[in-house]
Amino acid sequence: MADQHNVVAEHRLSLQERLGSDMVLTEASEMLRYCRDWHGDVTSAAVAVLRPRSTAEVAAAVTACRVLGLSIVPQGGNTGLVLGGIPDAPERQVILSLERLNRIRTIDADDFSAVVEAGCILSELKDAIADKGMFFPLALGAQGSCRIGGNVSTNAGGINVLRYGMTRELVLGLEVVLADGTIFEGLSTLRKDNRGIDLKQLFIGAEGTLGIITAVSIKLTPYPDHVATALLALASLDDAITLYRRARRDCCDLMSAFEFMPPLAFDLAREAMPDLPIPIAGDYPAYVLMEISGSGLIDVNDLMERFLEGVMTDGLVVDGTIASSQAQARSLWLIREGMNEGQAKRGSHMRSDVSVPLSKLASFVSDAEAAISQALPDCISVSYGHVGDGNVHLNVLPPTDLLGEARDQVIYKAKTVLNEVVDLYQGSISAEHGIGRLKRADFESRLPDTRRKLLAAVKHAVDPHLLFNPGCQLNLNGIS
CATH class of the missing domain: 3.30.70.2190 (Alpha-Beta Plaits)
Structure with missing residues (x-):
């Protein structure tokens, strides 16, 4: 235990040296709210909580964690209900909170679109868009706390799905930091773009297992007066x-x-x-x-x-x-x-x-x-x-x-x-909340081999060192 404690202390010191103390929280009292689930049923821990302010700082954090052999649990507003944003191996995982990436980059009423950073709180985003006479229809009980990056990562549903669809239907483009620290720059607002596979769809609903969403371009509609x-x-x-x-x-x-x-x-x-x-x-x-x-x-x-x-x-x-x-x-x-x-x-x-x-x-x-x-x-x-x-x-x-x-x-x-x-009834055990860690066993027990292999192949291709959110959605041990 002493050796493990020393290793964690060394990791914390190294993260602070590489990223700066402003970005890295290590005190248990400061990390507690990030390590406890929305309902307070589960409390975990982490090597550190990283709080970058920009996409470049997210990329730097990813690179540092990869070099140190630490896995990353991305976190938005921490309002999820399936433990997707809570560490399950605290001595080997950091939480990367997107709460400081909270700028609205653009609102274009003529284009019926906006580009926003992943840490924008949903209700505040909706209010800012409404001030421009526009409407973003995603509506959730947790909208005063949840953040748009988490909504996209979990493909959130809510009360307006029957008219506007799941979050997937509201996303026009993404900016994502990948496992090697490079940035997928896909913040297009085009409605029609048929140039091959739509790569943004890989990250929507992936619960942070393939990359870290840092910004989203979203589809808007006229405000319903x-x-x-x-x-x-x-x-x-x-x-x-x-x-x-x-x-x-x-x-x-x-x-x-x-x-x-x-x-x-x-x-x-x-x-x-x-x-x-x-x-x-x-x-x-x-x-x-x-x-x-x-x-x-x-x-x-x-x-x-x-x-x-x-x-x-x-x-x-x-x-x-x-x-x-x-x-x-x-x-x-x-x-x-x-x-x-x-x-x-x-x-x-x-x-x-x-x-x-x-x-x-x-x-x-x-x-x-x-x-x-x-x-x-x-x-x-x-x-x-x-x-x-x-x-x-x-x-x-x-x-x-x-x-x-x-x-x-x-x-x-x-x-x-x-x-x-x-x-x-041939239904789904998760309609809108995702799989996370809470539903992983139930998900895996119902997963056909072909689908399991396809999911594993995507994960290994995009995140070959299993850097992002291991233990969430799928256990890849023994699957290649």
């Missing part, structure tokens, strides 16, 4: 799917969000926010939070009212309310956000992020909740998510008096039961 938000009550989740199909037909591409929630959502939201107003009764079987938006000559309020008049006349929607102001709309969305906070207040629990074909979403939720109830009758299932893209967050809350290892065992069993149902 008009937004109509409605909270609707339905007789079943099946009716929610029917409602979604009809909304897609009647509201076309103006529909930007369509979320489903159980009645328990209101209780959970109130546990987190006791004064939160709940505008409709909380005892219907299913709820939908729906939003349509537009700009210019579009009258979204009239569209929403006419749409709801038709579906309520037909009995598809049994109760509902339309927000009459931005404040009321925000209050409706706080129910969705507060539900997550309420679950956290009940202690550690099984959090999931799965997807199934949209047409099978309702039956999947029914089958998965039934399987969990049979295996763990004392637990509570909470299913909610994004109807428009088949993404379900089915969480399982153990009894509040169940503690320690017994609670961990229940959480593990719930995950196992859920994943078995996901497999039956």
Whole structure:
């Protein structure tokens, strides 16, 4: 242990000499917030935390780590939910935080594009773009803390996927520092560029395993001046799917969000926010939070009212309310956000992020909740998510008096039961959160040999010394 401690101390000294003390944190108290996951469930450590201020400094840090034989765990806002940005070999890994690379380089309203550095906080980026009359549609619960480089590295989803797509669809170009310290300069804003393989796609969703994204060129749209938000009550989740199909037909591409929630959502939201107003009764079987938006000559309020008049006349929607102001709309969305906070207040629990074909979403939720109830009758299932893209967050809350290892065992069993149902539906165990370290074993056990070899070949070609984020996504030991 003494020898290992000495080696770590030598590495820290060498990093400070090569990169400067301003870039290198080594004190445990200073590194703690970088070494703890978003929910505080896992705390690790690192040789050091590196905080470069420019792309050139990132390249210098990569070169220094390669020479010293240290691996790099890239980190954005550290809001990930699958341990993708937390070291698992603290004596051999550094964290490279992108938080200081936070400049907006350009916003070009005529080109409907912007070039931003990877450390830009998503909400601040969206606000700066809005000031120019433009809109960046990526919307996440963690947008006040997450950073655009991490959003790209995990191919983040969020509530607007059904209209605008995943982050992958919003990226026009990337700047990336590679394992040899060179820089891939691909910050084009071209919409059409068919010159061979689109190399930027290699790094989107790779969770920092192939290179370090330092800047992104992103696609913008006109700011949606008009937004109509409605909270609707339905007789079943099946009716929610029917409602979604009809909304897609009647509201076309103006529909930007369509979320489903159980009645328990209101209780959970109130546990987190006791004064939160709940505008409709909380005892219907299913709820939908729906939003349509537009700009210019579009009258979204009239569209929403006419749409709801038709579906309520037909009995598809049994109760509902339309927000009459931005404040009321925000209050409706706080129910969705507060539900997550309420679950956290009940202690550690099984959090999931799965997807199934949209047409099978309702039956999947029914089958998965039934399987969990049979295996763990004392637990509570909470299913909610994004109807428009088949993404379900089915969480399982153990009894509040169940503690320690017994609670961990229940959480593990719930995950196992859920994943078995996901497999039956030919779904995905990760719809939008990535694989990280948390889901690696489940990912690898479901990985066909051909796909495994292709992933390994890409990794070895781009990062031959396994410098970037080893242990994340895929264990490459014995695979060449």
